[in-house]
Amino acid sequence: MEEYAKHCALDGRLVMVGFGSIGQGVLPLILRHIEIAPERITIVTADERGRAEAEHYGIRFIKEPLTRENHRTVLDPLLGRGDFLLNLSVDVSSVALVELAAEKGAMYLDTCIEPWPGGYTDTSVSPSLRSNYALRESALAVRQRHPDAPTAVITHGANPGLVSHFVKQALLNIAEDTGRDATPPTTREGWAALAKDLNIKVIHVAERDTQISSVPKRRGEFVNTWSIDGFVSEGSQPAELGWGSHEKTFPPDGSRHEFGSGAAIFLNRPGVTQRVRTWTPMEGPFHGFLITHSEAISIPDYLTVREGDTVVYRPTAHYAYHPCDDAVKSIHEFAGKNYVQQETQRLIMDEIIDGVDELGVLLAGHEKGAYWYGSQLSIEEARQLVPYNSATSLQVCVAVLSGMVWAIENPGRGVVEPDEMDYRRCLDICMPYLGPVVGAYTDWTPLEGRNKLFPEDVDSSDPWQFKNVRVI
Amino acid sequence: MEEYAKHCALDGRLVMVGFGSIGQGVLPLILRHIEIAPERITIVTADERGRAEAEHYGIRFIKEPLTRENHRTVLDPLLGRGDFLLNLSVDVSSVALVELAAEKGAMYLDTCIEPWPGGYTDTSVSPSLRSNYALRESALAVRQRHPDAPTAVITHGANPGLVSHFVKQALLNIAEDTGRDATPPTTREGWAALAKDLNIKVIHVAERDTQISSVPKRRGEFVNTWSIDGFVSEGSQPAELGWGSHEKTFPPDGSRHEFGSGAAIFLNRPGVTQRVRTWTPMEGPFHGFLITHSEAISIPDYLTVREGDTVVYRPTAHYAYHPCDDAVKSIHEFAGKNYVQQETQRLIMDEIIDGVDELGVLLAGHEKGAYWYGSQLSIEEARQLVPYNSATSLQVCVAVLSGMVWAIENPGRGVVEPDEMDYRRCLDICMPYLGPVVGAYTDWTPLEGRNKLFPEDVDSSDPWQFKNVRVI
Ligand SMILES: NC(=O)c1ccc[n+]([C@@H]2O[C@H](COP(=O)([O-])OP(=O)(O)OC[C@H]3O[C@@H](n4cnc5c(N)ncnc54)[C@H](O)[C@@H]3O)[C@@H](O)[C@H]2O)c1
Numbered sequence A, B: 001m002e003e004y005a006k007h008c009a010l011d012g013r014l015v016m017v018g019f020g021s022i023g024q025g026v027l028p029l030i031l032r033h034i035e036i037a038p039e040r041i042t043i044v045t046a047d048e049r050g051r052a053e054a055e056h057y058g059i060r061f062i063k064e065p066l067t068r069e070n071h072r073t074v075l076d077p078l079l080g081r082g083d084f085l086l087n088l089s090v091d092v093s094s095v096a097l098v099e100l101a102a103e104k105g106a107m108y109l110d111t112c113i114e115p116w117p118g119g120y121t122d123t124s125v126s127p128s129l130r131s132n133y134a135l136r137e138s139a140l141a142v143r144q145r146h147p148d149a150p151t152a153v154i155t156h157g158a159n160p161g162l163v164s165h166f167v168k169q170a171l172l173n174i175a176e177d178t179g180r181d182a183t184p185p186t187t188r189e190g191w192a193a194l195a196k197d198l199n200i201k202v203i204h205v206a207e208r209d210t211q212i213s214s215v216p217k218r219r220g221e222f223v224n225t226w227s228i229d230g231f232v233s234e235g236s237q238p239a240e241l242g243w244g245s246h247e248k249t250f251p252p253d254g255s256r257h258e259f260g261s262g263a264a265i266f267l268n269r270p271g272v273t274q275r276v277r278t279w280t281p282m283e284g285p286f287h288g289f290l291i292t293h294s295e296a297i298s299i300p301d302y303l304t305v306r307e308g309d310t311v312v313y314r315p316t317a318h319y320a321y322h323p324c325d326d327a328v329k330s331i332h333e334f335a336g337k338n339y340v341q342q343e344t345q346r347l348i349m350d351e352i353i354d355g356v357d358e359l360g361v362l363l364a365g366h367e368k369g370a371y372w373y374g375s376q377l378s379i380e381e382a383r384q385l386v387p388y389n390s391a392t393s394l395q396v397c398v399a400v401l402s403g404m405v406w407a408i409e410n411p412g413r414g415v416v417e418p419d420e421m422d423y424r425r426c427l428d429i430c431m432p433y434l435g436p437v438v439g440a441y442t443d444w445t446p447l448e449g450r451n452k453l454f455p456e457d458v459d460s461s462d463p464w465q466f467k468n469v470r471v472i
């Protein structure tokens, strides 16, 4: 058996809530890189998925869906000071679990701020309140209520999560390549000043998942390489984006929030219906979907430069996601049924026969044009690296691992977002599992190839206006 | 060997131009149902596809791409009075061949009015001139130049073609089911009056192709169940629709033509980027693509009621096409590259493992709501019925057969469109090859399920406004 470096030891117990694609993928990484005896790990989940794997590793497996009513009773005996609550579920309120962990003195990590079931599509509240912006504000509010809580890392998967660290590395790389000082800033203000100095107008989380399956999608089936419920939920939320200080045209269907940081806006439409133009090195230009994500709010918030109360700099930031082709078909079908979810779902894993999850950040508007920095992990390499994973899940799982390690190493920080963590430590832990991690400049802009076949309403004074990025 | 009814005899020779999915699929039907010796048939095509089939049937196969320069020289020795020119090619000007056939005294049939290569995307001319509207006007103009020409049937495949006959049958069915006189009208004015009397506001050619392949689509590959070049071409043309007299809101990106019948308008965007809401019995509601097609112009033109010069009635009519899932992915990729066609293409035939081509007409706005009438041909049934076919090709091929038979039976009509032919004769020939042909009423409208998750700008005073049908 290969010997893997243990990054740290968890002295307490570990409770994993949810054991779907990410839970199953991360378990071997935790056992490999964190000192913890399997007997001290418990899985609490809602269905049978992953039971065989849990048994394989000798992990206790409790099938007990958590609810608003039962979650404290179920988790109470499993959590105390020094323990770790790892939340990789859907349909369980992250804020409720962050709160519980804080009270119990346990550390916490999740990869998404989930509400209780129905929260994403609760039409009794406004779109503003169904946004990730609102969910993020509610999670950050716990910080005020529990200032001395153990570290609770929120939204630390691949994206949100790892991509915040990619952004920092990309900023340094561009700084270096444009002859600037490339010493890593040590404060939020320092990073924001660097982004402003480089004139980063736009940050896309630009992802192209080319994984394909040997089993074709059937009618009435939603197929994806990670949580279908998770994707359908966030795809039904309003499309959200950090709203940059360089933007000249406010979207006709856009709205600002009446509370919170003010870093992001939303469009009054679900993300699955909004395409945006973006670029990755392997794919070149393509249309991604503007699916809402926490990083589209936390990154531009983190990089905002203010003079007094006035925002003098902020990049536009959003996700531009081309899921696997079968998911593209799935969301076309889903949109065609007015967002009524398909009856069956299939999370592909073993039937993937080829493909790469090309996931990174595209920083644009600076003097060298646009720069993509990220991971090009193939399904073959992912399988060789860690069992129970696809390319998609492994990028998330290794980020979860790195977030856990950082939390264990920094146990008293309260609620933290990826942007506030040590990007270097996290990247170092992740690197061996990301396949080729590349940086690539491009002169592509969203004006390329436009206005040819038909007249298009573009803003040619600045390629990096959201108006140009958006597909109408 | 089974004995099939011969519908008629072709005394002259038959020249088939193009031998792709439709050419290959129609040949066995011609040999089965039209009296003609294989020695009198010649195929002129641009590549090797279908050579084995031609050899199997003992048909002469000439590989010689036709061009603006050579087409008269190549076809001259093959065509004379009483012969038949069957044009099933792409990239060969239909108008040039109609003209040549007229001069030679030969009959003619095609399934699409094709221009010479590049004509669909020639940005040196306006979108109006790249439309099917303009192509149709140019084909109809031949009628004036050759009033005594032999019958030249234009655009007689499944759609355009068969669907014009479906519309007539559907009108009669609705008349009967609403207690009206259901005697078939004998004039254009009669059919138009019937459509007006029934208050048909909208006619969709509503198609859902559910055929799936065992071989997944690869990056950079366009996959479809019929001509990829044909689909890419029409999908790059402006989205076009017959513009109904009930419409209240002219599309902001819409344009009228400055010449011709005035029956249709176009949107200043390619059809592959315009989704529309429609409905078929097996699929229920879905998003189709507003791909331009001749029938979207000829049907509403045919059904127009005028008082003097004033249009008092016309239905809105357009295609609402959900191609096979692999084609949905293909056009997403194609649009993402700003309409630069993928390097490889794969027309699926043998690798289809399941699915139905559900192709019919949805007539809506009348007192019973909406009524779909059409064919639900499965891949299994298509394969049992005729070799060298999929569900998609067979619907086209049998329509080609019926159009040829009608032309041979009515040899002196000059240029005719499907709407001007004998719908009953054509349907009778097609029926045995269409699988279940069903009529189904539905109370679905494009307002169903709308305005729920997000506020939507709908016209609730009339569900059948194009504004409601269009996906924004
Ligand atoms: N940040 C990222 O990069 C990233 C990437 C992928 C997934 N995610 C997030 O990770 C989470 C899990 O994703 P996944 O792909 O593993 O999802 P999945 O659908 O594969 O699994 C979800 C798991 O949650 C469990 N679950 C459902 N309801 C529950 C309940 N009431 N109580 C306890 N467990 C419950 C299910 O049984 C299942 O084990 C989601 O929130 C998703 O959005 C984040």
Ligand SMILES: NC(=O)c1ccc[n+]([C@@H]2O[C@H](COP(=O)([O-])OP(=O)(O)OC[C@H]3O[C@@H](n4cnc5c(N)ncnc54)[C@H](O)[C@@H]3O)[C@@H](O)[C@H]2O)c1
Pocket (backbone or CB within 6 Å): B017, B018, B019, B020, B021, B022, B023, B044, B045, B046, B047, B049, B064, B065, B066, B067, B088, B089, B090, B091, B092, B111, B112, B114, B155, B156, B157, B158, B159, B160, B161, B226, B227, B228, B229, B230, B231, B347, B396
């Ligand atoms: N009305 C309908 O329902 C309907 C349905 C399907 C296809 N079509 C039309 O039928 C036509 C053929 O479709 P398909 O699916 O068979 O197409 P395909 O792409 O499978 O085949 C096209 C054929 O045209 C030939 N060709 C190309 N360039 C040529 C040239 N310069 N000279 C001679 N031949 C040439 C090719 O060699 C090939 O045999 C297209 O115009 C298409 O739009 C109509």
